[in-house]
Amino acid sequence: xxxxxxxxxxxxxxxxxxxxxxxxxxxxxxxxxxxxxxxxxxxxxxxxxxxxxxxxxxxxxxxxxxxxxxxxxxxxxxxxxxxxxxxxxxxxxxxxxxxxxxxxxxxxxxxxxxxxxxxxxxxxxxxxxxxxxxxxxxxxxxxxxxxxxxxxxxxxxxxxxxxxxxxxxxxxxxxxxxxxxxxxxxxxxxxxxxxxxxxxxxxxxxxxxxxxxxxxxxxxxxxxxxxxxxxxxxxxxxxxxxxxxxxxxxxxxxxxxxxxxxxxxxxxxxxxxxxxxxxxxxxxxxxxxxxxxxxxxxxxxxxxxxxxxxxxxxxxxxxxxxxxxxxxxxxxxxxxxxxxxxxxxxxxxxxxxxxxxxxxxxxxxxxxxxxxxxxxxxxxxxxxxxxxxxxxx
Numbered sequence: 001x002x003x004x005x006x007x008x009x010x011x012x013x014x015x016x017x018x019x020x021x022x023x024x025x026x027x028x029x030x031x032x033x034x035x036x037x038x039x040x041x042x043x044x045x046x047x048x049x050x051x052x053x054x055x056x057x058x059x060x061x062x063x064x065x066x067x068x069x070x071x072x073x074x075x076x077x078x079x080x081x082x083x084x085x086x087x088x089x090x091x092x093x094x095x096x097x098x099x100x101x102x103x104x105x106x107x108x109x110x111x112x113x114x115x116x117x118x119x120x121x122x123x124x125x126x127x128x129x130x131x132x133x134x135x136x137x138x139x140x141x142x143x144x145x146x147x148x149x150x151x152x153x154x155x156x157x158x159x160x161x162x163x164x165x166x167x168x169x170x171x172x173x174x175x176x177x178x179x180x181x182x183x184x185x186x187x188x189x190x191x192x193x194x195x196x197x198x199x200x201x202x203x204x205x206x207x208x209x210x211x212x213x214x215x216x217x218x219x220x221x222x223x224x225x226x227x228x229x230x231x232x233x234x235x236x237x238x239x240x241x242x243x244x245x246x247x248x249x250x251x252x253x254x255x256x257x258x259x260x261x262x263x264x265x266x267x268x269x270x271x272x273x274x275x276x277x278x279x280x281x282x283x284x285x286x287x288x289x290x291x292x293x294x295x296x297x298x299x300x301x302x303x304x305x306x307x308x309x310x311x312x313x314x315x316x317x318x319x320x321x322x323x324x325x326x327x328x329x330x331x332x333x334x335x336x337x338x339x340x341x342x343x344x345x346x347x348x349x350x351x352x353x354x355x356x357x358x359x360x361x362x363x364x365x366x367x368x369x370x371x372x373x374x375x376x377x378x379x380x381x382x383x384x385x386x387x388x389x390x391x392x393x
Contacts, residue, residue, distance in 0.1 A: 093264025
């Protein structure tokens with residue numbers, strides 16, 4: 001559980017997530033803590049440096065059923081729901097943000113599968129999704145597109161065959177995903193309009209064109225996927241032709257967004273700097289100088305900012321559970337507030353760490369880059385703030 005130097009509201013955040021989850025979630029959470037400490041955190045620096053997916057960490061998470069947190073027990077999952085999934089993402093991000101990002105996008109697809117996939121697809125794919133045998137990713141963004149509705153990827157039908165053709169950028173999890181939910185503009189006999197279609201990652205016509213060398217979240221194998229008349233089954237259409245706007249809104253009505261990554265990253269950064277700046281008395285070097293008053297005050301400000309972020313996240317999660325009609329707004333508030341706080345806190349902690357904060361082998365440098373990445377991930381913070389502004393009008 002959280003260390004004593006972490007903000008007090010972090011423990012309250014954990015309790016909120018557990019209160020909104022079925023019985024047994026707290027017991028399972030202890031297993032997650034063990035895996036994060038033994039397998040996820042020790043690999044984080046190497047994952048970042050090498051830019052490769054965290055295969056060992058993902059395997060360890062799969063062994064405790066982490067990929068099936070939302071999936072009902074009768075389909076092989078744990079049946080704990082989205083609130084615990086949110087906690088799992090945040091907790092994993094404290095250990096390794098890249099691992100948590102892959103997990104988060106998988107959870108988004110699981111949520112979409114539970115709510116909108118045909119029964120045949122649910123029966124076939126949910127069990128391997130629960131075990132981690134089948135990981136999932138999403139592909140929404142396109143090169144040169146200004147909005148999510150600017151879709152040039154096509155889902156077409158010829159002689160009874162459905163094929164997908166187009167290019168998608170910034171697809172997270174390309175190196176681990178077995179299926180990809182692709183946003184396409186459908187032109188079929190059944191109808192037209194923006195549509196989500198599930199494409200097997202190893203299907204003929206599907207290729208990874210490029211995996212990006214990124215500033216942060218380097219182990220997520222984020223890149224470009226190119227589809228050249230990739231054939232899909234009719235059951236691969238999620239929610240029906242033209243239903244993508246509704247599915248996108250449903251995706252944004254859950255707390256499963258980069259705000260959770262940001263909370264975990266900022267928490268890890270605060271822990272890293274606090275342990276270095278204020279080590280236990282028994283571990284302090286005799287000649288070590290005490291932390292200056294200015295840096296101590298800066299550390300206090302960072303702690304207060306993160307404390308408020310966790311308290312607000314717990315409030316938003318509870319409010320969305322009580323008032324589902326406000327879930328869309330709450331998710332936007334979480335994303336904008338948490339990522340903004342993470343950027344602020346990691347920058348300010350540099351002044352506490354001093355020159356050490358610029359060393360590549362000091363974890364704060366990685367946390368700083370990862371925090372910046374969460375702010376750039378969708379939904380964009382400007383869009384989130386616009387939703388907040390619209391609610392005020």
